[in-house]
Amino acid sequence: MLLPELRAEVVRFAKKMYDSQLVHATQGNLSARDPESGLICITPSGADYQLLTAEDIVVVDEQARVVEGKWKPSVETPLHTLVLRHRHDINCVMHTHSPYASAFGVVYQRFPMILAESALCLGDEVPIAPYQISGTPEFAELVVNTLGTHSAIIWGNHGVMVVGVNLALTFSTAHALEDSAKVYAIARQIGTPVELPAEEMAKLHSFWVNNYGQKALAQDTVGGK
Numbered sequence: 001m002l003l004p005e006l007r008a009e010v011v012r013f014a015k016k017m018y019d020s021q022l023v024h025a026t027q028g029n030l031s032a033r034d035p036e037s038g039l040i041c042i043t044p045s046g047a048d049y050q051l052l053t054a055e056d057i058v059v060v061d062e063q064a065r066v067v068e069g070k071w072k073p074s075v076e077t078p079l080h081t082l083v084l085r086h087r088h089d090i091n092c093v094m095h096t097h098s099p100y101a102s103a104f105g106v107v108y109q110r111f112p113m114i115l116a117e118s119a120l121c122l123g124d125e126v127p128i129a130p131y132q133i134s135g136t137p138e139f140a141e142l143v144v145n146t147l148g149t150h151s152a153i154i155w156g157n158h159g160v161m162v163v164g165v166n167l168a169l170t171f172s173t174a175h176a177l178e179d180s181a182k183v184y185a186i187a188r189q190i191g192t193p194v195e196l197p198a199e200e201m202a203k204l205h206s207f208w209v210n211n212y213g214q215k216a217l218a219q220d221t222v223g224g225k
């Protein structure tokens with residue numbers, strides 16, 4: 001079996017994504033690129049996270065062609081591979097339906113990174129892509145163009161996508177995004193949220209890039225084991 005360790009780690013983080021309620025049922029998908037071979041391990045289409053094993057993970061190349069696997073890869077595989085082809089500074093792509101961040105994509109309202117941890121890994125804002133049906137080449141282009149060099153993107157009327165150097169950082173960034181959206185939504189109900197100054201957000205984010213960016217973590221797809 002190709003890439004047994006990376007497959008096992010994709011399973012571990014896919015289960016964490018499910019257990020921490022970033023997704024429910026068979027929603028969402030997760031991929032990780034092996035920096036040496038360039039091959040990508042991705043969750044299968046309709047994955048049952050509770051039963052998922054390393055054998056269920058599909059290995060594809062950067063053109064989304066199946067190299068090894070007994071199931072069909074996630075329907076979003078061409079999107080994952082397009083993102084990975086465009087972004088050599090990251091190795092992992094996670095799509096979730098985390099509810100508070102997704103809600104901002106329903107009202108099409110950007111929210112500031114009001115928590116220090118969120119500003120660290122997400123910078124000053126998360127772009128929102130207009131609604132388009134997912135799973136198409138047009139949608140993949142839209143996501144890549146809207147994501148740009150950001151660490152996360154909200155898909156209008158759908159969910160979110162987060163990218164990262166390794167699985168552990170991608171998972172923590174997905175939570176930082178959801179936490180920021182949730183705390184901002186709560187804070188607005190009880191008062192007027194005070195945003196972090198722009199220069200402070202820039203300082204926090206450059207610290208993150210310098211310490212947790214690709215150069216700092218070269219060849220590390222898993223991280224934080």
Ligand SMILES: [Zn+2]
Nearest residue numbers: 027028158159
């Ligand atoms: Zn989705």
